[in-house]
Amino acid sequence: MDIRVYRPGELTAADRAAWTALQSDAPLHGAPELANPFLSPEFALAVGRCRRGVRIAVVREGGEGVAYFPFQRTAAGVGRAIGLGVSDAQGVVHRPGFTWDAGELLRACGLAVFEYDHLVAGQRPFEEGASGTFPSPVIDLDQGFAAYLSGLRARSPKFTRTTLAKERRLGRDAGEVRYVHDERDPAALRTLMAWKSAQYRRTGRSDRFAQEWITRLVAQLFHTRSAPFAGLLSVLYAGDRPVAAHFGPRTGQVLACWFPAYDPAFAKYSPGLVLHLRMAEGAAADGIGQLDLGRGQKEYKDSLKTRDIQVSEGWVTRRHPVAVGHRARRAPVRALRNAVVTRPELFEPADRLLKRIGKIRSKQAK
Incomplete structure (x- = not known):
């Protein structure tokens, strides 16, 4: 060689x-x-x-x-x-x-x-x-979001029904639910990182954003844009207030679920789950065939996934x-x-x- x-x-x-x-x-x-x-x-x-x-x-x-x-x-x-x-x-x-x-x-x-x-x-x-x-669980979207949601209803009817009901209740209680698939406001990224750091502390985990190189890396990727690659920030709003967000890299085929977090004040509405469903819809509309949820056993991943790699x-x-x-x-x-x-x-x-x-x-x- x-x-x-x-x-x-x-x-x-x-x-x-x-x-x-x-x-x-x-x-x-x-x-x-x-x-x-x-x-x-x-x-x-x-x-x-x-x-x-x-x-x-x-x-x-x-x-x-x-x-x-x-x-x-x-x-x-x-x-x-x-x-x-x-x-x-x-x-x-x-x-x-x-x-x-x-x-x-x-x-x-x-x-x-x-x-x-x-x-x-x-x-x-x-x-x-x-x-x-x-x-490592994934969500397959190659057949489109409607096919995925139909399959999710069949596999997990109670989970799907409850999550969609909470989204409607969030809209009634806190203002119209709005999803931005590709948010370019750096302030929204800072909000996400603050939520994630607080989540790490609450759960006793090591705060990744306390490591300067990881914070720099996320900022680098947020500003990276090429034809096949982007650092994608997705935000769920209720009224004008962000309630959940996710940042991860994407190619033309795969969106990697990397740093999701939400505002704990809205926890009863499960905004993180609502966000993931909106991300799946946005990714499918963008022509992305797969959301990679990443290695690790989590109940929400088991509910959302179509299969494991x-x-x-x-x-x-x-x-x-x-x-x-x-x-x-x-x-x-x-x-x-x-x-x-x-x-x-x-x-x-x-x-x-x-x-x-x-x-x-x-x-x-x-």
Whole structure:
């Protein structure tokens, strides 16, 4: 393989165009998972502006780019999926039929180990190092919103009826319900981030927006606009007041559900659920075929989804002491977290404890 590694700013316009074309054509070749916006050049370049160590490996055949592999690396040769911790799709974007030798690719990239937690399906050379595979719910919209809503009524009649009734009640109590699919007001984005930070604190979770690089990344993506890619802010209003919002990246085929939040003052109306239904309607009208709800077990995802796709986590390594040390440090943490998340008898008490801690943190913040 002819493999060359570039810094984000060194990637040529021709390579960006070729990468985008591979993504756009992927669903036609039976690899829709490669169309995810987290696998796009725009996402990689945005992370590169906010994080050190971002690199992009380009594999060429006959001078033509046939595969693109974005990653982050340390000076010691530890590699991570780009945006690890916030990226919901990871892997190599490649032409149909292309395969690679994982060891050769890592060697060319100067990596002893490559860690991932949302590896998309079809990445067989990397899947050999997977420590677990997990469901990631999606909403299929390729048949249009009316077909999706009809299917939702059949699968979850009470959920659908209740959610639509709450939307009507919200309109009666708080003013006409209005949905903006592509809101360009930066103030609305700041409101969303404030809601999300408060939600993290209430539930005892780590506040992602307390990490400066994530805040910068969201701002970068909000202002990123190209033909196939955009950072999309969607807002649900009651009267003139925003009551729920979501920000996530989109390509022509997929909208990734990334940062949803709502105003707790309107919680009884389930504005987050109303927002997701409006997002599905807006996405279908925009020609988007899928909402990717992201890995993680949530009741609202189970209600909204049409099916699950699979993502994997794990490591791919070369024989190297750095790889042995990194895996020895990370494996127990991963195993413990997954044991808690996947077992209700462990997750429920842990979740209650985090929420108690969150209440204390919220009181202290006031």
